Amino acid sequence: MSQHVIPQKVYYLVFVTLILLTLVTVDVAFYNFGFLNIYIAMGIATVKATIVALYFMHLRYNPRLTWLFAGAGILWLFIMFVLTIADYITR
Amino acid sequence: MSNTVHHSVVDRENDYIHAGYGLKSWLLTVDHKRIAILYLISITIFFFVGGFFAFLLRLELMTPAGDIVSAETYNKLFTMHGVVMIFFFLIPSIPAVLGNFLVPLMIGAKDLAFPKLNLMSWYVYNIGGIFALYALVNGGVDTGWTFYTPYSSTYSLSNVVPVVIGAFILGFSSILTALNFIVTIHKMRAPGLTWFKLPLFIWASYATSIITVLATPVIAITLCLLLFERLMGVGIFDPALGGDPILFQHLFWFYSHPAVYIMIIPSMGVISEVVTCFARKRIFGYKFMAYAIMAIAIFGFLVWGHHMFISGQSVYAGFVFSALSFMVAIPSAIKVFNWTATLYKGHIEFRTPILYAFGFIGLFTIGGLTGLFLASLATDVHLTDTYFVVAHFHYIMVGGAVMGYLGGIHFWWPKMTGRMYNEAWAKFSALILFVGFNLTFFPQFVLGYLGMPRRYYIYPDEFQVLNVLSTAGATILGLGYIIPMVYLLWSLRKEKNVGTNPWGATGLEWTTQSPPITHNFEKTPVVTGEPYVYQEEEKVVE
Numbered sequence: 001m002s003q004h005v006i007p008q009k010v011y012y013l014v015f016v017t018l019i020l021l022t023l024v025t026v027d028v029a030f031y032n033f034g035f036l037n038i039y040i041a042m043g044i045a046t047v048k049a050t051i052v053a054l055y056f057m058h059l060r061y062n063p064r065l066t067w068l069f070a071g072a073g074i075l076w077l078f079i080m081f082v083l084t085i086a087d088y089i090t091r
Numbered sequence: 092m093s094n095t096v097h098h099s100v101v102d103r104e105n106d107y108i109h110a111g112y113g114l115k116s117w118l119l120t121v122d123h124k125r126i127a128i129l130y131l132i133s134i135t136i137f138f139f140v141g142g143f144f145a146f147l148l149r150l151e152l153m154t155p156a157g158d159i160v161s162a163e164t165y166n167k168l169f170t171m172h173g174v175v176m177i178f179f180f181l182i183p184s185i186p187a188v189l190g191n192f193l194v195p196l197m198i199g200a201k202d203l204a205f206p207k208l209n210l211m212s213w214y215v216y217n218i219g220g221i222f223a224l225y226a227l228v229n230g231g232v233d234t235g236w237t238f239y240t241p242y243s244s245t246y247s248l249s250n251v252v253p254v255v256i257g258a259f260i261l262g263f264s265s266i267l268t269a270l271n272f273i274v275t276i277h278k279m280r281a282p283g284l285t286w287f288k289l290p291l292f293i294w295a296s297y298a299t300s301i302i303t304v305l306a307t308p309v310i311a312i313t314l315c316l317l318l319f320e321r322l323m324g325v326g327i328f329d330p331a332l333g334g335d336p337i338l339f340q341h342l343f344w345f346y347s348h349p350a351v352y353i354m355i356i357p358s359m360g361v362i363s364e365v366v367t368c369f370a371r372k373r374i375f376g377y378k379f380m381a382y383a384i385m386a387i388a389i390f391g392f393l394v395w396g397h398h399m400f401i402s403g404q405s406v407y408a409g410f411v412f413s414a415l416s417f418m419v420a421i422p423s424a425i426k427v428f429n430w431t432a433t434l435y436k437g438h439i440e441f442r443t444p445i446l447y448a449f450g451f452i453g454l455f456t457i458g459g460l461t462g463l464f465l466a467s468l469a470t471d472v473h474l475t476d477t478y479f480v481v482a483h484f485h486y487i488m489v490g491g492a493v494m495g496y497l498g499g500i501h502f503w504w505p506k507m508t509g510r511m512y513n514e515a516w517a518k519f520s521a522l523i524l525f526v527g528f529n530l531t532f533f534p535q536f537v538l539g540y541l542g543m544p545r546r547y548y549i550y551p552d553e554f555q556v557l558n559v560l561s562t563a564g565a566t567i568l569g570l571g572y573i574i575p576m577v578y579l580l581w582s583l584r585k586e587k588n589v590g591t592n593p594w595g596a597t598g599l600e601w602t603t604q605s606p607p608i609t610h611n612f613e614k615t616p617v618v619t620g621e622p623y624v625y626q627e628e629e630k631v632v633e
Contacts, residue, residue, distance in 0.1 A: 065277065079393065080345050088405050090408060091403075
């Protein structure tokens with residue numbers, strides 16, 4: 001597997017972005033957006049997780065096989081949610 | 092693979108066992124074969140600890156009254172039996188022992204991709220084990236191995252926290268091993284060893300690793316949530332705190348049902364190797380066998396709700412999970428039919444490993460088919476939480492997984508140690524294991540059908556005869572596990588007495604000396620042929 005060297009600048013930028021998004025998460029917690037609350041919180045969390053996976057975990061620079069495994073993880077999460085929710089919404 | 096011509100010269104002192112002396116050389120080793128031996132020792136200890144609990148359980152159930160232990164102690168005994176046997180024996184058994192030893196050898200690699208992570212996984216396993224043993228000596232845990240909430244998170248006064256932490260830590264050990272296998276199988280195969288030339292044991296190890304990597308994090312998170320609720324009162328599963336106990340069951344079984352396949356798929360890999368070797372035939376339908384393994388691994392993720400038909404899950408979800416559960420039977424049946432077709436008109440040599448393979452095929456079939464009773468909504472309502480379930484999963488986990496494990500240990504013992512065990516004793520113990528197993532667990536099918544619930548330490552008088560039969564069988568079964576310990580250890584007293592390939596088997600592990608050198612092969616093997624090409628002229632017996 002090729003060892004892609006990421007400039008330090010990128011790491012710092014990602015770090016600052018993650019801190020900013022954390023502050024945003026805390027900030028929006030003080031406002032009530034009704035049913036949107038959960039979507040906003042999960043949306044920010046998803047963006048943060050994506051940035052971590054792409055840069056800190058080097059996914060962006062990895063071959064497609066690694067993408068396949070990362071994608072499998074997301075697919076399996078999807079399976080877990082869908083079949084569990086299939087129970088909740090039909091009780 | 093049979094076309095691989097390289098055979099290393101047997102050098103009796105130049106092997107991985109003699110590569111270093113002293114405790115330090117073992118405890119700091121990064122050799123996959125030595126780590127496999129370390130795992131073998133650890134899991135054997137846990138197996139006998141778990142077996143001791145089973146012995147006490149069966150002793151208590153000899154009579155309808157509660158005359159040896161109290162109800163509370165009985166709850167702790169079945170919990171610790173389950174926790175130890177599942178988390179500390181069955182999950183790591185074949186992957187961590189046989190997989191660790193064989194995956195690099197079978198694919199012509201010098202070691203696993205991450206040898207230090209491999210050693211770390213053994214230490215992580217033992218740290219998890221220490222937590223479990225601490226809980227054990229500190230009074231045990233009584234939740235059942237399933238840790239169902241809200242009992243585990245709110246009401247149980249036993250050692251839930253250390254056991255849950257132990258299981259949590261143990262998961263990382265499984266993940267490290269699985270990660271190692273996935274990378275190794277993708278990246279370190281010998282030249283010419285393409286995917287459809289891989290031995291089926293490698294396919295099984297690969298499928299198992301995929302399940303482990305995808306499912307284990309879910310149990311880790313679930314156990315963390317349980318701890319948050321128990322220690323900090325965060326409401327997740329307890330209805331009194333606004334949580335949902337069925338959510339725990341969804342998350343728990345999302346891991347724990349695939350975990351059954353973590354236990355059984357490696358055994359299927361072992362059986363494929365053993366059946367072909369002793370029937371002297373190619374495996375019937377190689378590609379279908381490989382696809383079936385992967386199909387079982389994937390379908391295994393879609394069926395967890397069949398553990399929850401009467402738990403309060405919706406009828407619709409129950410219907411969906413029931414239908415999906417039936418699908419797993421298809422690839423499982425493909426495997427059983429193909430092993431049978433491989434045996435058909437084979438020149439079967441009745442050596443010990445194939446006796447275990449016969450045991451596996453028969454017992455797995457019974458275990459699998461009774462699983463369909465439980466996957467059917469209507470019959471499951473009657474059978475849930477009865478001894479029928481206990482019998483069913485023991486046919487899969489003990490009749491299947493443990494039989495496969497022991498078959499594999501007997502098949503590769505000469506490769507691992509350079510010694511052959513006493514064949515007569517080995518055949519005798521395989522036979523009494525089969526008899527003891529059926530005598531223990533078949534009566535439990537009947538008990539369950541008649542309505543005896545599991546996890547009760549007293550029962551109505553009319554169930555005593557079947558319970559006594561079961562306890563008698565357990566005694567024979569216990570003997571069947573002790574005898575191999577004795578003759579396998581006894582074989583180590585002998586001089587090395589086997590050559591490179593004592594069974595005349597195909598596969599790269601049989602082309603290097605027994606026991607192998609530290610780096611497995613003198614020269615990297617090159618693979619040009621198909622797997623399992625059993626032909627007379629290619630039997631290499633020294």
